[in-house]
Amino acid sequence: MKPQVGIEALAFAVPHRYLDIEDLARARGVEPAKYTAGLGAKEMAVPDPGEDAVALAATAAARLLRRNDVDPARIGMLVVGTETGVDHSKAVASHVQGLLKLPRSMRTFDAQHACFGGTAGLMAATEWIASGAGAGRVALVIATDLARYERLGAGEPTQGGGAVAMLVSERPEVLSLDVGLNGTCSMDVYDFWRPHGRREALVDGHYSIDCYLDSVAGAYRGWRERALAREVVRWGERTPSEQLARILYHVPFCKMAKKAHARVRRCDLEDGAGGATLSPEALDGASRSETSYGTQVATSLGLNARVGNAYTASLYLALVGVLHAEARALAGQRVGLFSYGSGCCGEFFSGVVGEGAARKLALADVDGVLAARERVSMEEYERVMAMPPGEPPQATPAPGTFRLVGIRDYRRVYAEG
Numbered sequence: 029m030k031p032q033v034g035i036e037a038l039a040f041a042v043p044h045r046y047l048d049i050e051d052l053a054r055a056r057g058v059e060p061a062k063y064t065a066g067l068g069a070k071e072m073a074v075p076d077p078g079e080d081a082v083a084l085a086a087t088a089a090a091r092l093l094r095r096n097d098v099d100p101a102r103i104g105m106l107v108v109g110t111e112t113g114v115d116h117s118k119a120v121a122s123h124v125q126g127l128l129k130l131p132r133s134m135r136t137f138d139a140q141h142a143c144f145g146g147t148a149g150l151m152a153a154t155e156w157i158a159s160g161a162g163a164g165r166v167a168l169v170i171a172t173d174l175a176r177y178e179r180l181g182a183g184e185p186t187q188g189g190g191a192v193a194m195l196v197s198e199r200p201e202v203l204s205l206d207v208g209l210n211g212t213c214s215m216d217v218y219d220f221w222r223p224h225g226r227r228e229a230l231v232d233g234h235y236s237i238d239c240y241l242d243s244v245a246g247a248y249r250g251w252r253e254r255a256l257a258r259e260v261v262r263w264g265e266r267t268p269s270e271q272l273a274r275i276l277y278h279v280p281f282c283k284m285a286k287k288a289h290a291r292v293r294r295c296d297l298e299d300g301a302g303g304a305t306l307s308p309e310a311l312d313g314a315s316r317s318e319t320s321y322g323t324q325v326a327t328s329l330g331l332n333a334r335v336g337n338a339y340t341a342s343l344y345l346a347l348v349g350v351l352h353a354e355a356r357a358l359a360g361q362r363v364g365l366f367s368y369g370s371g372c373c374g375e376f377f378s379g380v381v382g383e384g385a386a387r388k389l390a391l392a393d394v395d396g397v398l399a400a401r402e403r404v405s406m407e408e409y410e411r412v413m414a415m416p417p418g419e420p421p422q423a424t425p426a427p428g429t430f431r432l433v434g435i436r437d438y439r440r441v442y443a444e445g
């Protein structure tokens with residue numbers, strides 16, 4: 029029997045300030061329902077320059093290792109997925125290695141492909157272990173990002189930030205991955221990008237949604253083909269996608285997961301035996317089933333709605349969120365995951381929730397991390413967002429967290445609370 033590989037433990041970190049999304053809407057003269065119902069947002073993380081991709085990654089990883097009592101000597105690979113790295117050359121992974129005093133014997137690197145970098149890292153780690161190359165060692169995979177768009181632009185309510193750290197091993201107590209079932213769909217498109225020297229991303233918003241939806245359809249069909257061949261799912265009374273207990277999607281804003289789910293359902297309805305008999309209206313209605321969305325997707329969005337977009341970390345915040353809500357009920361059940369990185373690359377994969385997931389999620393202390401945040405006014409949001417990058421305000425890091433405290437001779441200096 030092949031060894032199981034997947035996520036043994038995870039932890040997350042978010043900036044210590046957040047803005048209520050209705051405050052942003054009112055300040056911008058927008059009907060709040062557009063942001064709450066139209067985009068599915070509640071709150072948005074507001075990082076200051078001290079909370080960069082390195083600081084959030086190191087904080088999440090330190091929590092993971094400390095709370096799960098991980099012996100650093102077990103770690104043979106450290107990979108960071110990010111699209112908001114801090115240097116054209118030096119890896120975020122190297123910073124994290126130094127801050128956490130991790131072993132020299134590790135392979136360390138960053139993976140970049142917009143929001144897909146975290147999944148690229150997770151798959152590199154999984155396949156490294158599954159191939160036997162890891163020789164019994166484990167991997168530390170971190171997805172970390174800050175989502176930032178132009179002030180007053182359409183993307184402004186979809187900002188945010190955060191990091192998720194995952195321990196990948198042959199003891200997947202949280203999620204055992206179905207190695208080799210992955211379906212991928214990549215295209216050369218300009219839907220979202222951030223040229224060198226820009227802090228704010230550029231995005232062709234509605235086109236980016238179309239690219240995401242094309243990508244999820246292609247990747248899901250690829251996964252389904254392999255899952256059918258391995259008899260993980262079957263055509264029958266329930267469609268293949270309905271045989272997944274939950275499906276987690278990359279969440280640039282929560283409503284996107286609903287659109288993605290409708291597209292996945294549409295793939296099954298179009299390709300299945302009954303598809304040809306449905307009128308276009310019936311096909312549309314069945315794709316957008318509120319019942320299916322409520323059962324298979326909605327519970328994964330609780331954390332994302334309170335943090336906003338965190339690019340590479342968004343899918344993994346959805347994983348933390350769904351397991352926080354219902355790990356016990358999901359133990360032993362298969363879930364699907366879809367990762368999307370603009371530019372673009374999408375990957376649909378799956379795994380089985382472990383019996384230890386509830387215990388591991390309790391260690392991630394989701395409620396405690398959220399409760400430690402401070403709600404800021406619109407004035408404070410404007411003040412923080414106007415701070416120049418690389419000039420962090422003088423603040424002592426909270427216990428157990430890291431902050432950038434300055435840049436000396438082009439070298440970034442961090443402090444631990």
Ligand code: CAA
Nearest residue numbers: 059061062065066067182183186231233234236237240280
């Ligand atoms: N009450 C309720 N709903 C309302 C409303 C109201 N008063 N007013 C508008 N709405 C609804 C609209 O009907 C719409 O819903 P549907 O999409 O279901 O039709 C929704 O609110 C949004 O309205 P608009 O489309 O008019 O919003 P917009 O054009 O101002 O901006 C956006 C939306 C394009 C997503 C923009 O926020 C944006 O550019 N965001 C950044 C890009 C992005 O997140 N792209 C996602 C795919 S790319 C990706 O996933 C990678 C990544 O992480 C960036």
